[in-house]
Amino acid sequence: MRALIQRVTSASVTIDQRVKSAIGPGLLILLGVETADEPSDGDWLARKIAQLRLFDDGEGKMNLSLLDTGGQALVVSQFTLHARTRKGTRPSYDRAARPEQAIPLYEGFVAALEREIGQTVGTGEFGAMMAVSLVNDGPVTLMLDSRLRE
Numbered sequence: 001m002r003a004l005i006q007r008v009t010s011a012s013v014t015i016d017q018r019v020k021s022a023i024g025p026g027l028l029i030l031l032g033v034e035t036a037d038e039p040s041d042g043d044w045l046a047r048k049i050a051q052l053r054l055f056d057d058g059e060g061k062m063n064l065s066l067l068d069t070g071g072q073a074l075v076v077s078q079f080t081l082h083a084r085t086r087k088g089t090r091p092s093y094d095r096a097a098r099p100e101q102a103i104p105l106y107e108g109f110v111a112a113l114e115r116e117i118g119q120t121v122g123t124g125e126f127g128a129m130m131a132v133s134l135v136n137d138g139p140v141t142l143m144l145d146s147r148l149r150e
Helices: 039-051 099-117
Strands: 002-015 018-023 026-032 062-064 072-077 131-145
Touching: 002 039, 002 072, 018 072, 026 099, 026 131, 039 099, 039 131, 072 099
Parallel strands: 026 072
Antiparallel strands: 002 018, 002 026, 002 131
């Protein structure tokens, strides 16, 4: 599983001109599910994201996590995070999981993150055309990959 994490002051997902989810200060998480992923990947990623110290403390240092700040989270599925671009100019998405595999893993990640941070997590809609808006705070943007655990 790959997650592109952006610290935001606000973010929202709009589908068919209707706001599906919106958050204030917290993290926008673009989540890509790969064919090799298992539920344990989502659990590990949720725990890691909840504990990442990406928010400023009183001295302006990134020492606080979502758990410390009570910040919100918004998760949007994004199969393109598994694009391969080595050959030619058209990305290949053959490593991205098909919906029948990806949806339960995406939903499992959202549930795990909700357990970790103790609050409801906003979501997009799997497979829908979405307009994602955000105000990137910092900017702070990180990529995590459950295949690269240490």
